[in-house]
Amino acid sequence: MTPPRPPLPDAPAIAFLASKAEGAQLALAELERAYGRVAPEDADVLVALGGDGFMLQVLHRHGALGKPVYGMKHGGVGFLMNHYQRDTLVERLHGAEPAVLRPLEMLAQTESGTSTGSLAYNEVSLLRQTRQAAHIGIDLNGKPRLDELICDGVMVATPAGSTAYNYSAHGPILPLGSSVVALTPIAAFRPRRWRGALLKSVTEVRFRVLDPYKRPVSATADSHEVRDVVEVTIRESHDRTVTLLFDPEHNLEERIMAEQFIA
Known part of the structure; x- marks a missing residue:
């Protein structure tokens, strides 16, 4: 069993990563003005802005860092993403539920x-x-x-x-x-x-x-x-895991369950 991740600091260092889509790039600039800019290797948590395809890119590029990843939707498909909202981001990160994935x-x-x-x-x-x-x-x-x-x-x-x-x-x-x-x-x-x-x-x-x-x-x-x-x-994989963070009201386990009851 994968050991639980340590809790985030009260004021976590956040690295924002965005797809090339115009909306994601605008959100990136907005969030970095509000929360600052941190390199992924120095962050407590990574925030990915885009769709599911971009989330997979982030996991492949930065998964070895062992940082939890919280996605916000700014793209086409967003099954692995949370809804975008700027002002309550830190509160949402602290309240997010983890989903540990093994590739x-x-x-x-x-x-x-x-x-x-x-x-x-x-x-x-x-x-x-x-x-x-x-x-x-x-x-x-x-x-x-x-x-x-x-x-x-x-x-x-x-x-x-x-x-x-x-x-x-x-x-x-x-x-x-x-x-x-x-x-x-x-x-x-x-x-x-x-x-x-x-x-x-x-x-x-x-x-x-x-x-x-x-x-x-x-x-x-x-x-x-x-x-x-x-x-x-x-x-x-025996030695690689990644942790995705999801808002409690719509976590990944619930999304997978809900997909089985869609007509």
């Missing part, structure tokens, strides 16, 4: 023999690069489980990412803290009725591209793409 680690091997590692807070997905369907074998903890999946692609999604691409591909929504990941096919052709699987988060998943030259496949960890992969291994 996936992806190791992708390519046709050229290179190996590329990356983290994914939402999902790792494999997708066909041409008009021809991908042929992929699936091993779990070193044991073959599916000899050949013919599909447009396949993914492994975390609970935090289960309401994103995974849900669009008809995968299940996972409760936060469930220690489960979703293995979800994308437009599976064979086995035609295979709907995917729920796996313990400690499961090591290995995808084998069975015909990489005729049917090339790319792998993407959140937004980091690696093309022409021949094998992709995915496991939960």
Whole structure:
């Protein structure tokens, strides 16, 4: 179990980070005038201004600092963000509820023999690069489980990412803290009725591209793409966590729960 984070100081040092959108940049200037400017490495908390895509960028760039991150929506999709409000920010930070996320680690091997590692807070997905369907074998903890999946692609999604691409591909929504990941096919052709699987988060998943030259496949960890992969291994990170902060009335766990009751 991850130890609880220490409480924020009464007057926390806040590093503001903003997407390139005009509204986010205006909010950045407004907040820095009100609360000052601090570098991320010197801050007690990071405040991200933008949408979910920008939040993922912040987690990838600054997650290793171990600072809690509070997002405020100034973009398109804001599932990971709180509502924007300038004047009560410090009070909201002190009252915010934490959500601890543990990302996936992806190791992708390519046709050229290179190996590329990356983290994914939402999902790792494999997708066909041409008009021809991908042929992929699936091993779990070193044991073959599916000899050949013919599909447009396949993914492994975390609970935090289960309401994103995974849900669009008809995968299940996972409760936060469930220690489960979703293995979800994308437009599976064979086995035609295979709907995917729920796996313990400690499961090591290995995808084998069975015909990489005729049917090339790319792998993407959140937004980091690696093309022409021949094998992709995915496991939960053992040593990396990030803490997101949410207003109590609309925390991440409640949002994930609410998504399951939307008609």
